[in-house]
Every structure is written in C-alpha cells, then in structure tokens.
Amino acid sequence: MEPLELTQNATQTGAHRPGTTHEVTNQAPPLADYNLFACDAALGEALTRAGADWHREALTQHGAKLGLAATLELADLANRHAPELHTHTPRGERIDALEFHPAWHDLLALLRAEGLHALPFSEPRPGAMAARCAGYFLHAQLESGSLCPLTMTFASIPVLQNEPALFDTLRDKLYTREHDARDVPLAHKRSMMIGMGMTEKQGGSDVRSNRTEARPAGVASGRGADYLLTGHKWFFSAPQCDAHLVLARTADHAGLSCFYVPRFRPDGTKNAVNVQRLKDKLGNRSNASSEVEFFDAYGVMIGDEGRGVPTIIEMANYTRLDCVIGSAALMRAALVQAIHHARHRSAFGRPLAEQPLMQNVLADLALESEAATVLFMRLAHAFEQSAAQATQAEESDLARVARAWRRIVTPAAKFWVCKRALAFTGEAMEVWGGNGYVEEGPMARFYREAPVNSIWEGSGNVMCLDVLRALEREADAAQALFLAWRREAAGHPALGAALDRLSALLNGAPGTREASARRIAQQIVLIAQAMLLRAGPPEVADAFIATRLDEHDGDCGRVFGTLPARFDHAALIERAFPVTAPASGF
Structure with a gap:
C-alpha cells in the first residue's frame, strides 16, 4: 500500500507527476458554433442593395448550420478521406465508379437543400441571383471541393435551356433540392449533377486545338442528333456526375461542337467514358478530378454544329x-x-x-x-x-x-x-x-x-x-x-x-x-x-x-x-x- 499512499500524497501536494511536462495554455480554441451570415455586415448590406432581403432568414439559418462544430467536421472528414476510383468489378466489368466518404454526400445534400445549384432558374424573382451567390459564398467558407459539381450543374442550366426537347427531360432532376448519391441510370434517379470536360493534353486553355472527334450515330446529324465520340480529356471535372458537356470535332465542320454526354446510355448500359486515373492535385482532397478516354461514347449535340465554343x-x-x-x-x-x-x-x-x-x-x-x-x-x-x-x-x-x-x-x-x-x-x-x-x-x-x-x-x-x-x-x-x-x-x-x-x-x-x-x-x-x-x-x-x-x-x-x-x-x-x-x- 505504500506506493499508493506516496502517489496520493504527491497528487494532493501538487508535486511533479512522472510523464507530465507542461500545462497547455495560450492556445486558441477551435472556432465553432457561430453564424457565418449574421456576423458578416458587408454581406448583409450587399444583400439589401441587391434587392434580396426576402432571402435573409434563409441565409441566417444556413449560416447558423454551417457554423456548427458538427458541420465543420464534415469538411475535415471529406478532405481526410479522398475519393477512390474503382474501374472494374471483381468479375472484370468496367464500372469507373467513385467511392466517397459519407461526409461528401452530406455536404452536397446541404448545398442542394439551399437551392444553390439552381435557385435563380428554378425560382426566378428579383434578387434571386444575389441570394444564391450569398449562400454559395457561405458554403465556400466551409469546404471548396463540394462546390465543383454544384457550380457546373448551375452553369449548365442556361445552356441546356436552349435545347427544349432535352431540357424537358432533365428539368425536374436539375431543379430538385434533393441530393441523390446513387450511381445508376438517370431514369432511376431523383436528381442529377452535370460536369464539363474541355481541356485536352495538347491545348489547355486553347480549346480550339482539341482533337476529340464525333461522328453521327445514325442518319441524322447536327443539333439534337446522337453522336459517338472518340478521344480524351485531360481534365474531366467530377467524373461521377450524371452527364458532362464536352467539346469535339465533327467531320463535316472545321469548328468544335458541344455535346451532352451522359454517364449511362439511353439503354441503361454504362457509357464508354473510361476514367484513366484521378488527378493527384493541389488543394481540396474531397472532390475528384480525372483523365478520361472516349471510346465511341454516346452524346447529343447541343447548339449549332461548329459553334461549340460560343x-x-x-x-x-x-x-x-x-x-x-x-x-x-x-x-x-x-x-x-x-x-x-x-x-x-x-x-x-x-x-x-x-x-x-x-x-x-x-x-x-x-x-x-x-x-x-x-x-x-x-x-x-x-x-x-x-x-x-x-x-x-x-x-x-x-x-x-x-x-x-x-x-x-x-x-x-x-x-x-x-x-x-x-x-x-x-x-x-x-x-x-x-x-x-x-x-x-x-x-x-x-x-x-x-x-x-x-x-x-x-x-x-x-x-x-x-x-x-x-x-x-x-x-x-x-x-x-x-x-x-x-x-x-x-x-x-x-x-x-x-x-x-x-x-x-x-x-x-x-x-x-x-x-x-x-x-x-x-x-x-x-x-x-x-x-x-x-x-x-x-x-x-x-x-x-x-x-x-x-x-x-x-x-x-x-x-x-x-x-x-x-x-x-x-x-x-x-x-x-x-x-x-x-x-x-x-
């Protein structure tokens, strides 16, 4: 019993305990449980000037949710557990599937629930664009990677609206505030995301040097017709998206044309967009950027032939x-x-x-x-x-x-x-x-x-x-x-x-x-x-x-x-x- 009495006496008198080197002091506590919107005077004033005060309460609630310690933890988790690419099933079937940490999908669900992917288009009213941008600004303070597919989905809407027949089939899945994480054919999903792929190895910003080729899949050609694409994209953002807008050349025209390339063909089979690898990039770890190859990938021409860049x-x-x-x-x-x-x-x-x-x-x-x-x-x-x-x-x-x-x-x-x-x-x-x-x-x-x-x-x-x-x-x-x-x-x-x-x-x-x-x-x-x-x-x-x-x-x-x-x-x-x-x- 003597060693125990000595330990107790030492503790009671405040004497040095073996293994203790110092007391942690003068360290800032983690910043959490604050309202990102309510503490930003400049943003609040700009919202009023833009005529979007009607969205103030929603932004206040959004800012409060984003400032919670549990929400901040989602950003950390999504960036500590990077997405993994699985190109094949155990039986050898090509799937090019991406596995994300659940925090990634929680972040995307937060974004969609606020309508940040479509608000000015799905619910147009004065100040809607400023309201959406203010909400996007708040979420971007939390985590950047989840913004990539949301931005591309948002930006694709005005392009797709110019294709009424196609847009009619996509509208509800684009506008809904529900996030559907399943990697299944679009017909079976409640919502969708859209990405883009323009850059090729030889061109970078000079997209007019792109070499990906597109040929008609049937007799019809031109705007609204089905095509088969062969080529590659050096940066293919968010390959898990349900479709991408890409640029390719047709044999009949010197210029580039724009194509809507879905992840699955109309018959439900996986489209021939093969992910070669994920980029090991600087910055966020949560999102996936990739290199892909098209092997007669199915696509629909949008816009006029040869007018892909505009x-x-x-x-x-x-x-x-x-x-x-x-x-x-x-x-x-x-x-x-x-x-x-x-x-x-x-x-x-x-x-x-x-x-x-x-x-x-x-x-x-x-x-x-x-x-x-x-x-x-x-x-x-x-x-x-x-x-x-x-x-x-x-x-x-x-x-x-x-x-x-x-x-x-x-x-x-x-x-x-x-x-x-x-x-x-x-x-x-x-x-x-x-x-x-x-x-x-x-x-x-x-x-x-x-x-x-x-x-x-x-x-x-x-x-x-x-x-x-x-x-x-x-x-x-x-x-x-x-x-x-x-x-x-x-x-x-x-x-x-x-x-x-x-x-x-x-x-x-x-x-x-x-x-x-x-x-x-x-x-x-x-x-x-x-x-x-x-x-x-x-x-x-x-x-x-x-x-x-x-x-x-x-x-x-x-x-x-x-x-x-x-x-x-x-x-x-x-x-x-x-x-x-x-x-x-x-």
Missing part, C-alpha cells in the same frame, strides 16, 4: 463568377480564423489582437475581404439584370452598364480576386504562426485551395486578354460604365485620377495594350471596388481608396499591414468580425 462559353461565364465567389469566400474564412486566433493568442505580454502592427495586418485583410464581397454581389446583380433585359427590344443605359459589369468586369474580377486570394491566405496563415502551417487546422487547406480559381476556367493571362476583347466588342457597354463611374466620382480627386490613369492605359499605343492587359484589368477592378465600397461606411471606402487607388499613398502591390496610422484599425476589425460573434442559434 455554346459552352455561356457556361463558362457562370463558372467564372463562382470562381470569384469561391476566392472571396476563402479570403473571408481565412480572415475570420485569423481574427479569432489573434484574440485568443498572447505574445510578449498581451493578446495579438491588441498589438498595433497585428491590428494593421488584420484591418488591411478586412478591407480586402469586404472589397471582394461587395464586388461579387454586384456582379450577381448584373447577371440578373442582363437576363431580365435580354427579352427587351431596346437596350437602356442601365442595361448597357449591366452588360459591361457582366462581360468586362467579371473576367477582370476573376483575374484580380483570385490572384489576391493567394497572398491573402498566406498572410492569414502567418497570423497563426506555426499552428497555421499544419494540416490539422483549417489554414493549410485554405492556402492549398487558393491557387485553383486563378487557374480553372482561364488563367490570369486568358482573363486579362478576354477583358481586352470585351472592351473592343462591347465598346458601347464599356462607355456606358465608364461614364457612370465618372458621374459617381465627381468631386473625389483620387477616384477621378484613377479613372484618368485607366483612360491613359486604354488609349495607349495599340502595340502596348496587350502587354498592359493585367494592369488594365487590375485598375478596372480596383475602381469598381472603390465605387461599391462608397455605399457602405465612409471609413471603409476611405481606407480602401487611400491604400489601393490614391496616386501617392496607394500601392496595390504592397504587402498587407501597411495601412496609414490615421485609420481606425480596431474598428475595421470589429466590423469584419465582431468580438461577440452571433451564435449559431441551433
């Missing part, structure tokens, strides 16, 4: 908007985590969040995040305006401005916001120090995910060249937008000077314009963000303009944390993420 570019316009939102969401998620950590971590005798230099960094990140948020919400409104104006005989100045936002500002925003996310997530990770650099926390996943939106759906150079093309082809829309900005900038020297610099870039020698495309796109976005921020608190707009656009103080290439001392850094941080963040409510 047909599918409508889909790309929507996916590019989601790239902007996804990057803005990564920025928001990283910002909130950085502020939370700084409030709970002390160094050199006081909390990080009370130290002036750390406050400067966090306030600067908060400015960048809010600017990205108001930008994607304005783009969402422009997409809705453009759709509404499409049926009108005469185009108003307001419609031309909306067209400029959609056609010119969208690719510029896709370039700039996605680029900024890279530096932003790295800076936010640094706030966490070494804790941010390990995979057990969220910061490493945000950082790994940040590059993809800058690459997918057109790299930075492709986007900036697209901006130049749009400025030329949509000259009337560009003029309407710039005139509107001139009126809004009246009496504001820094904004007026920024517009002058943009004008000088646009009117430079023709031979220099392409080389300056990135600077042009950058300037367009910064002016757009500055204009939009002026609808909010003056201190936010003033700090952004002074540090991003002012000819003397502004330097968009600077590192974060160089705000002038005259701005109230603590107030900017509190606006971004209040000290008492609204709880989940569940």
Whole structure:
C-alpha cells in the first residue's frame, strides 16, 4: 500500500507527476458554433442593395448550420478521406465508379437543400441571383471541393435551356433540392449533377486545338442528333456526375461542337467514358478530378454544329463568377480564423489582437475581404439584370452598364480576386504562426485551395486578354460604365485620377495594350471596388481608396499591414468580425 499512499500524497501536494511536462495554455480554441451570415455586415448590406432581403432568414439559418462544430467536421472528414476510383468489378466489368466518404454526400445534400445549384432558374424573382451567390459564398467558407459539381450543374442550366426537347427531360432532376448519391441510370434517379470536360493534353486553355472527334450515330446529324465520340480529356471535372458537356470535332465542320454526354446510355448500359486515373492535385482532397478516354461514347449535340465554343462559353461565364465567389469566400474564412486566433493568442505580454502592427495586418485583410464581397454581389446583380433585359427590344443605359459589369468586369474580377486570394491566405496563415502551417487546422487547406480559381476556367493571362476583347466588342457597354463611374466620382480627386490613369492605359499605343492587359484589368477592378465600397461606411471606402487607388499613398502591390496610422484599425476589425460573434442559434 505504500506506493499508493506516496502517489496520493504527491497528487494532493501538487508535486511533479512522472510523464507530465507542461500545462497547455495560450492556445486558441477551435472556432465553432457561430453564424457565418449574421456576423458578416458587408454581406448583409450587399444583400439589401441587391434587392434580396426576402432571402435573409434563409441565409441566417444556413449560416447558423454551417457554423456548427458538427458541420465543420464534415469538411475535415471529406478532405481526410479522398475519393477512390474503382474501374472494374471483381468479375472484370468496367464500372469507373467513385467511392466517397459519407461526409461528401452530406455536404452536397446541404448545398442542394439551399437551392444553390439552381435557385435563380428554378425560382426566378428579383434578387434571386444575389441570394444564391450569398449562400454559395457561405458554403465556400466551409469546404471548396463540394462546390465543383454544384457550380457546373448551375452553369449548365442556361445552356441546356436552349435545347427544349432535352431540357424537358432533365428539368425536374436539375431543379430538385434533393441530393441523390446513387450511381445508376438517370431514369432511376431523383436528381442529377452535370460536369464539363474541355481541356485536352495538347491545348489547355486553347480549346480550339482539341482533337476529340464525333461522328453521327445514325442518319441524322447536327443539333439534337446522337453522336459517338472518340478521344480524351485531360481534365474531366467530377467524373461521377450524371452527364458532362464536352467539346469535339465533327467531320463535316472545321469548328468544335458541344455535346451532352451522359454517364449511362439511353439503354441503361454504362457509357464508354473510361476514367484513366484521378488527378493527384493541389488543394481540396474531397472532390475528384480525372483523365478520361472516349471510346465511341454516346452524346447529343447541343447548339449549332461548329459553334461549340460560343455554346459552352455561356457556361463558362457562370463558372467564372463562382470562381470569384469561391476566392472571396476563402479570403473571408481565412480572415475570420485569423481574427479569432489573434484574440485568443498572447505574445510578449498581451493578446495579438491588441498589438498595433497585428491590428494593421488584420484591418488591411478586412478591407480586402469586404472589397471582394461587395464586388461579387454586384456582379450577381448584373447577371440578373442582363437576363431580365435580354427579352427587351431596346437596350437602356442601365442595361448597357449591366452588360459591361457582366462581360468586362467579371473576367477582370476573376483575374484580380483570385490572384489576391493567394497572398491573402498566406498572410492569414502567418497570423497563426506555426499552428497555421499544419494540416490539422483549417489554414493549410485554405492556402492549398487558393491557387485553383486563378487557374480553372482561364488563367490570369486568358482573363486579362478576354477583358481586352470585351472592351473592343462591347465598346458601347464599356462607355456606358465608364461614364457612370465618372458621374459617381465627381468631386473625389483620387477616384477621378484613377479613372484618368485607366483612360491613359486604354488609349495607349495599340502595340502596348496587350502587354498592359493585367494592369488594365487590375485598375478596372480596383475602381469598381472603390465605387461599391462608397455605399457602405465612409471609413471603409476611405481606407480602401487611400491604400489601393490614391496616386501617392496607394500601392496595390504592397504587402498587407501597411495601412496609414490615421485609420481606425480596431474598428475595421470589429466590423469584419465582431468580438461577440452571433451564435449559431441551433
């Protein structure tokens, strides 16, 4: 009994216990059980400006659900257990089946339940596009991989709507809010997802170099006819989708055509789309990207023959908007985590969040995040305006401005916001120090995910060249937008000077314009963000303009944390993420 008495006495007196080295202190608790929507003032204000207040309660409930510890755990599980490819059954039958962790399907069920895959199309009303984009933004702060098939499904709807016969057979399965995880022929499913496959080994962004061939499956050819496709796709996103939109060449036409390629043939047998392997990619682990080969795969031509690129570019316009939102969401998620950590971590005798230099960094990140948020919400409104104006005989100045936002500002925003996310997530990770650099926390996943939106759906150079093309082809829309900005900038020297610099870039020698495309796109976005921020608190707009656009103080290439001392850094941080963040409510 003597050893037991000694142990008890040691415990009672607080003496050192063998094997104990230290007490865990000064570690930030996990951020959980907060409401992602209710704590985001910038998003709430933008929702009102977009005329989507009718969706506020749904977003409040969605934000509460996403902030629950159990929901956050789904994102971790889906990324720790990557999908597995099973090409054959034990009997040797080709199946190309993907096995996902249940958390993946739980995430997709959350997305569909909110209507984020179809809301503006299935339930059209003023503000529906902004409502959908706000909800997408909230989910993208949780997990990015599950957004890929949802984005492609959403973006495919306006393309498929132009094919009435085909769309009539798909409408209910596209619009339903139920997620059907089964890998069975579409006729037996309650819902569906659609992917896309454009990239081939030899082309990358240059899809016009694609070599996949399509030949008529019967006598009929052209739009609506059945075809057999032979070739490959180097990046085939989400191969588990029920169908994909792909590009291929027909023998009778020099251009590419667009095809709807289902996972199963009409007779219920597996289509000849063989998955060669899954990509071992940087970023999220939850989603599957693949390489595939077509061996007389069944497909239906959609759009006119030889007009595949213009047909599918409508889909790309929507996916590019989601790239902007996804990057803005990564920025928001990283910002909130950085502020939370700084409030709970002390160094050199006081909390990080009370130290002036750390406050400067966090306030600067908060400015960048809010600017990205108001930008994607304005783009969402422009997409809705453009759709509404499409049926009108005469185009108003307001419609031309909306067209400029959609056609010119969208690719510029896709370039700039996605680029900024890279530096932003790295800076936010640094706030966490070494804790941010390990995979057990969220910061490493945000950082790994940040590059993809800058690459997918057109790299930075492709986007900036697209901006130049749009400025030329949509000259009337560009003029309407710039005139509107001139009126809004009246009496504001820094904004007026920024517009002058943009004008000088646009009117430079023709031979220099392409080389300056990135600077042009950058300037367009910064002016757009500055204009939009002026609808909010003056201190936010003033700090952004002074540090991003002012000819003397502004330097968009600077590192974060160089705000002038005259701005109230603590107030900017509190606006971004209040000290008492609204709880989940569940």
